[in-house]
Amino acid sequence: MTKKLSDFQGDMFYFIFNFPQYIDVEITNEYRHQFEKEVLEYPNENSGPLTLDTYTYYDSWELQFFKDKAVSHKFYESAYCPLCRKTTPFVHKTPKINIDKNLIQNSIGSYSDINITEEIELYEESMSQKVNERFEALINTMTNNTSILPLHYKCYNGHSLQSILKFSNKGGKYSVSKIGQYPPVFEFDISYRKSLDLKIERKISRELYTADKLKADNIGVGAVVYLRRIFEALMDETYETYKDELNVVSEEYMKKDTKGKIDVLANYLPSHVSDTKGFLYSLLSEVVHKLPEKKALEYIDTLKDAIMIILEQREEMKEKEKRRKKNVSDMNVIHSNKSK
Structure with missing residues (x-):
């Protein structure tokens, strides 16, 4: 389903910084109107009042939004700032642009x-054309006829953020897409924020980073490739850590399929691996080798969440094991001292 810019009404900050890049979003550019009815007189007791119906027409919501960006600096609702790593108010800091005074109203x-007649349909057609002409004039002015519009924001703590929009006009129908931004899209993603708090190896951290970056660029299959690599790395690491206790030689272990490896490592793996009964890896592989990009993007958040749960549980297991070993050591010291 084609996204419309009006879908982001009330949360344009999400489109500007959280929405993926290089996706055309339709600008419907529909005029707004207000209806008023005025009673002029009551001709006689047996008929209703004689009224004057008035329709007043206004610029489209999209046109109004970009006009605001051209002439004003306003604080917007609070949003997450990756540079502060917390929610903070933002102010629009794009340099003000001198636009035609007729466009400002x-x-x-x-x-x-x-008596409203069919003539109003012709009038409304002219209003639609007028809105489109005004939108085109505004965008040409704001982009200096380049169709490229950089938007600058500053958070309450002084960090600068930027998003670059590109407008397209195909047969009189406008669309807009993002072609760049700083910080990158994935740094606004809540799952990426969670990964920053995990105490994980550099290699796994790089894999997560790459998966998040690909997802932000709408490359779902590529992102899942890196999630699968993380799963495989966790399995291999678990085997290497506990192989002396498993009594399964390396050659025998490597011959097993993923389900067989999970069975061998069952007592040493995070519980969420068992929760998914081995089909997590099967699904990761199916996405990589068989499913279309659209399905990959549909599944990516759930798959990433599963990997994050496993990583979080693994961190908890390591911390508990660390505490256990320290406690054993401390208890041995006490026992030794008591024996003296």
Whole structure:
């Protein structure tokens, strides 16, 4: 389903920084209108009142949004700042642009009639055309006829953020996409924020970073490749750590399929590996080798969450094991001292 810019009404910050890059978003550019009915007189007791119906027409929501960016600096609702690593207010800091005074006003026309007729349909067609012409004039002014619009923001703590938009006009229909931003999209993702708090090896951290970056660029299959590599690395690491206790030689272990390896390592793996009964790895592989990109993007958040749960449980297991070993050592010291 094609995304529309109006879908982000009320949360344009999400589109500007959280939404993936290089995806065309439709600009419907529909005028807004307000209806008023005025009672003129009551001709007689047996008929209703004679009224004057008035429609006042205004710029589209999209046109109004970009006009605001051209002429004003306002604080917006609070949002997450990756540079602060917390939620903070943002102010729009794109340099103000001098636009035609006729574009600044929001009202673009009105229609009044005692009995609304089919003529209003013709009038509304002219309003639609007028809104499109005004939008084109505004974008040409804001982008200096380049179709490229950098938007600058500053968080309450002084960090600068930027998003670069590109407008396209195909047959009179506008669309907009992001072609760049700083910080990158994935740094706004909540799962990426969680991964920053994990105490994980550099190699796994790099794999997670790459998976998040690919997901942010709408490359789902590529992202899942790196999630599968993390799963495989965790299995191999667990075997190497506990192989002396397992009594399974390396050659025998390597011949087993993933389900067989999970059975061997069952007592040493995070519980969520058993929760998924081995089909997590099967699904990761299916996405990589068989499923289309659309399905990969549909599944990516759930698959990433599964990997994150496993990593979190692994961290907890390591911490408990560390505490256990320290406690054993401390107990031995006490026991030794008591024996003296």
